[in-house]
Amino acid sequence: MKPVTFAAISSLALAVALSAAAPLQAQTAPPKPVPSLEQIFRAEPYRSEPAKDADFSRSGRYLAWLWSPFGEPGTDLWVHDTKTGKTQRITSPQVMAAFEAPEDMERFDKKLRQRNTEYAERQAREVAQQAYLRGEKVDLAQWETAAIATLKKELAEKKAKDDAQKAADKAEAELEKQAMAALAAKRAGKPVPAAAPASAASSPDKDKEKELWELRDELKKKLARDKLKPADLYPGPSQFAWAHKADELVFQYRGGLYRWKADDKIPTVQPLVATQRDLKLVAYTADDSGVIYTDETRVLRSGFKQTGVQVINRELIHPDDEQKKYKIDQTAISEDGRWMSLLAKAPLKTADDKPAPPPKQVEIMNYSERWATAKKVNREVSDDKRNQQPLALYIRQLPTGNEPPRKQPAPVFTQNGGDVWFEMSDVAWARDGSRYAFTTWERDKELLRVYIGKTSCPQPSGTTAAPQGGAAGLGSGPAACDESAKPEMVLERRGEVGHEVVNVLKPRFTPDGKTLVLALDEAGWRQPYAIDVATKALRPLVKGEFEAHQVIGFTADSKAMFVLANQGDMAAMNVLRVDLASGATQALGAAGEYHRAAAASEDGRWVGAVAGNWAQRPELKLLATDGKTPARTLTDSNDKAWGELKLLRPERFNFTNRHGDRIEAYAFKPASWTAADKRPAIVYVYGGPLNDRHIVEVDSFQNTAYLFGQYMAARHGYVTIAVDPRGHSNYGRKFSDANWERPGEPQAEDLEDLVKLLPTQFGVDARRIGLNGWSFGGFQTQYTMYTRPDLFAAGIAGAGPTEWENYNSWYSGRTIGKATDRTKPVLRKYSLLPLAKGLKKPLMLVHGMQDPNVLYQDTVNVYRELLDSGKESLVELFLDPDGVHAMGGVVKPAGWHRRYEAFWLRNLGRATP
Incomplete structure (x- = not known):
């Protein structure tokens, strides 16, 4: 060997x-x-977090991503223009300060200074501790001494402030006493008593100076109180979505939605919706005139030129129990903006209709206080009886905004929950909204299923083709679209599915809607397979002993696919262009680099991916699919000091x-x-x-x-x-x-x-x-x-x-x-x-x-x-x-x-x- x-x-x-x-x-x-x-x-780490959520505008000209340079907090929004080669930073603490309360920005700044100070102090302490162990003369108490000195100053300032407030309160009480005495004398017809001379201000009580052990206790409390939490630092945007046609996007930042347009003479961030709720972007409206998003329970629509918010889907009612409302868990909207899928889950209840008890919990001990305390965390183990929430999938037409509310349709798919292990993929839509697809997995039965549903509406008289939704099919009556039509199961596998394939299935349609592509483990490797929508025939799209389960996009003509694969090198992942007819592959990235978090433009001209290796540390790169244009590096995530270590x-x-x-x-x-x-x-x-x-x-x-x-x-x-x-x-x-x-x-x-x-x-x-x-x-x-x-x-x-x-x-x-x-x-x-x-x-x-x-x-x-x-x-x-x-x-x-x-x-x- x-x-x-x-x-x-x-x-x-x-x-x-x-x-x-x-x-x-x-x-x-x-x-x-x-x-x-x-x-x-x-x-302080030598690397910032890599760029994430890279996505191209519909035109393919612009690539956006979330990232911040080394040393900066949060993940800001950046946009690269593939035509000019210029990159623009859309958000920053300075930009978003215009939409934040001043005290929040002050807190972000204060906590950032605290983080940087803690980095520097921790590094100095670690170096000093090793010097001490080597026999060098080092004052290991210097940081505690400085912290206690600062604490004593803060305690003194607090005491002075408290003493001043007590004196003011006392003076105010004396004045109030005199005023009440004067009022009582007046009512009794007696002379108003002369005001008593102001009492000399008593010197504040001088507290006994705290002993060192007491100061250490106070310092411990202060450190616990001031410990950095994730919400203490400026976060940057958490999500963004490109428009369907225009080169513009909307992003979510701290409960608000903001718009940015690339074709503005001076592109700026424009506020759209400001709330303190947990908003999640779904998509632009079909005509790019507004944006659709969700809060905790509803699907909402806001127009760019209209005021107000429209609720386009209220809470969902359990078909067997109108008191049991489903909570919307996931929302997906077809690209044509006419259909949406709503995956909803019902609250768990006992047989006597009471809220279900919490899942099993285990205690974890904390020894940082004088007495040990316990916190509880959920724990579900293999021999527990499961208590899975009932779920339902609804397929709804998006209202145009003019029609009256419609009766809630029946779900197209349900699962009763209970003592089962059931997983369901996200719903994928064909670009024209004509079809949707999803997969389900029942672990105990080892049963994998793939479903495809149709959304066709009745054919209006005088036409030759059935419309895919739209105003003509809304409402109730003979012309209404059937929102309760059940999807068709097009693939079933029981056993021999592969233990690692379920979470990478991720079905998606080709741009022409004729083929559903998903990852399966049919030949011992997780690779993309195609299901012909018309015939339901299944065929592999690549062949060979390698993993290729991350499909990142297609060419506009639906003839080629882009996928990440470790073909030829199990320690690396490259971007492959795959011919959907022949299965021929072409590597687009540099050999020997690992490509992650990739996205492809819809015109098939560009791919963005975080790529690198031990010699060229990973950065977001723009790869041309023509095989000629050199790759562009778009981020700089590493401290230069890292390279100087010469490891x-x-x-x-x-x-x-x-x-x-x-x-x-x-x-x-x-x-x-x-x-x-x-x-x-x-x-x-x-x-x-x-x-x-x-x-x-x-x-x-x-x-x-x-x-x-x-x-x-x-x-x-x-x-x-x-x-x-x-x-x-x-x-x-x-x-x-x-x-x-x-x-x-x-x-x-x-x-x-x-x-x-x-x-x-x-x-x-x-x-x-x-x-x-x-x-x-x-x-x-x-x-x-x-x-x-x-x-x-x-x-x-x-x-x-x-x-x-x-x-x-x-x-x-x-x-x-x-x-x-x-x-x-x-x-x-x-x-x-x-x-x-x-x-x-x-x-x-x-x-x-x-x-x-x-x-x-x-x-x-x-x-x-x-x-x-x-x-x-x-x-x-x-x-x-x-x-x-x-x-x-x-x-x-x-x-x-x-x-x-x-x-x-x-x-x-x-x-x-």
């Missing part, structure tokens, strides 16, 4: 390099000194496991590496299904696998490896389904096969190999350490679900096993607790104690089993008292990995080439 290798960064053509077997090569020595963990895991880059390789499967991985090797070395090594693993993600991705700078891996190689001479064993997503059904009903075992086999390669091919000491993983990888690390106790010399397992019967059923029921008996915790058969006694080598368990995802009790319970089986000298705990699933409490990334560094050095030793 000799590995195939190549330098991942030496060329961007990674897909081509995969086909050639080349010997492992030592990397160029990094500059000295090696960056410290405090530099690598800087308090190592990994080498990709793959190997063949015992079953003939190709396993992808990458490795960091120190500059002085040779194949004859006997170096310690660390293997990082995840191993579980993760929708469309895995670890070995060319644009992923994962904290432990990548950043810490390169540090250990550069600083300590380790060989560090990240591997994607069977069990991962985006490698086809064989991989994603491998975990089903045998979690951990396929992954452990692949890890065994990897370890066999390391001594001869990677210069590794077979006696000094460690294993590390987080979440599912934390489970996998433990499973491997317990069932193959001599394979690894030590392990670190973070936040691993050790008791699958207690994990969320939305995941466990899709990836672990089926709960065949809902009265018992059947998934306990996969618990790690009975296996823990097999541990023979050092193991560190890591967990955030307030984790609502993988409960901290999973680590506590396996720790108990380890202690009970005499493993006290082998197991240790590393806990974040305030941490959640990704931790993020008092334990920060630099300190987190400093603990990892110490563990590995203690248990694997230093490199001895």
Whole structure:
């Protein structure tokens, strides 16, 4: 099993390099000194969030997206003109200040300063703490001293203000007393008593100065009170929608809707609707004269030239119970603006018509106060009886605004809810509104269905074609359109559907409305398939062993499709143009880059995608589909200081496991590496299904696998490896389904096969190999350490679900096993607790104690089993008292990995080439 290798960064053509077997090569020595963990895991992240929600105007000339440059809060709206090559920032705190209360903008500014101050202080503290441990003279109390000095000043100012108010209140009371005395004397016919001389202002009571411990208590309260929350910082727009014809858009910002027109002489932001409600944009009206949106319960329409708001769909009534109102959950409007779909859910009730009790809840303890407190979070596990809300799908014509209200039609599709696991996709509309489509999935029955519905109306006399809605068909009577016509089931699959396909089905029509395209797993890979609307025939649109489940658009003539696919390189995703007739593909992006969050223009000339790799860090790029025009980079998301760290880059390789499967991985090797070395090594693993993600991705700078891996190689001479064993997503059904009903075992086999390669091919000491993983990888690390106790010399397992019967059923029921008996915790058969006694080598368990995802009790319970089986000298705990699933409490990334560094050095030793 000799590995195939190549330098991942030496060329961007990674897909081509995969086909050639080349010997492992030592990397160029990094500059000295090696960056410290405090530099690598800087308090202020080196990257801003990538651009999101990219979308083209109907003309294809403009591309809009949400993003903010490095260091700025929120996600602002940006627009790029493909014709002029110019990019314009539409929103900013300064622009939106015109529509905000001054005190809100002051709060945003204050909190931004606080965030930046906290970043700077945290970084300085981490650097100082390491200097102190090196024996340097450092005042570690300086930050507390400064904070207490500020607190004392604030307390003094507050006391002075309170004392002044007390004095004013006292003076006012004395004047009121004199006035009442004068009034009483006047009524009694007595002389008004002379005003008493003003009493000398009493000096304010001098409080006893607080002791240091009291000031620390006050400081703790202040820090808790002022802790940054997501709503404290300027958010930017959360959503936008382009017009159907014009080059203009409407965006949603903090309960308001705003308009921007590209063809204005001086494009500016114009307010449309200002509320404090949770508004969600749906679409422009068909003629672009207004906008349609929803609040919590209704679908609303506002015109640009008219005042007022029109309710175009009121609350929905349950057909069997008029007291049970459906709440609108999703709204989709056909592009011609004549039809809308309303997916609604009814409130849960008991048999005696009372509100249903809340779902099962578990308590999570908080130890930050004097006494521990508990908060409750919802938890649904595999053996719980489900209580799914009833749902109904309504197909409605949009009223023109002139006709009287119509009686609510019957829903076209219903599901009664209850003790079932039922999922339904978004509703997709044909561009002309003639058809709609959706999919359903019933997990317990393993039943997948695809539906297509028609919206045709009665044919008016004297015409040759039936209209697709419109005023002619509105109202009631013989000419009314049938809004209750049931959709037709056009595809059904029972069993062998693939565990990872349900959430990527996403049906959508081609522009001509003749074909429905959706992702299926018919041949072992999630790929697009076409259903002919007329014949209902199903055919694949691509062929080959690769994943291609994200369709991003079509050409205007419906002859070609754009899709993201890892064709030729499982660690990358490119944009493919696919000929719908022949299946021929053309890659549009640079080979060896991972393309995400992509959108295609409706004229088929442009694609926007966040793309990059380890050498060219990801940014939003504009790709021309003509194969000639160079790509344009539209964002700049990274701090230049990141590039100055001059860190190592990994080498990709793959190997063949015992079953003939190709396993992808990458490795960091120190500059002085040779194949004859006997170096310690660390293997990082995840191993579980993760929708469309895995670890070995060319644009992923994962904290432990990548950043810490390169540090250990550069600083300590380790060989560090990240591997994607069977069990991962985006490698086809064989991989994603491998975990089903045998979690951990396929992954452990692949890890065994990897370890066999390391001594001869990677210069590794077979006696000094460690294993590390987080979440599912934390489970996998433990499973491997317990069932193959001599394979690894030590392990670190973070936040691993050790008791699958207690994990969320939305995941466990899709990836672990089926709960065949809902009265018992059947998934306990996969618990790690009975296996823990097999541990023979050092193991560190890591967990955030307030984790609502993988409960901290999973680590506590396996720790108990380890202690009970005499493993006290082998197991240790590393806990974040305030941490959640990704931790993020008092334990920060630099300190987190400093603990990892110490563990590995203690248990694997230093490199001895």
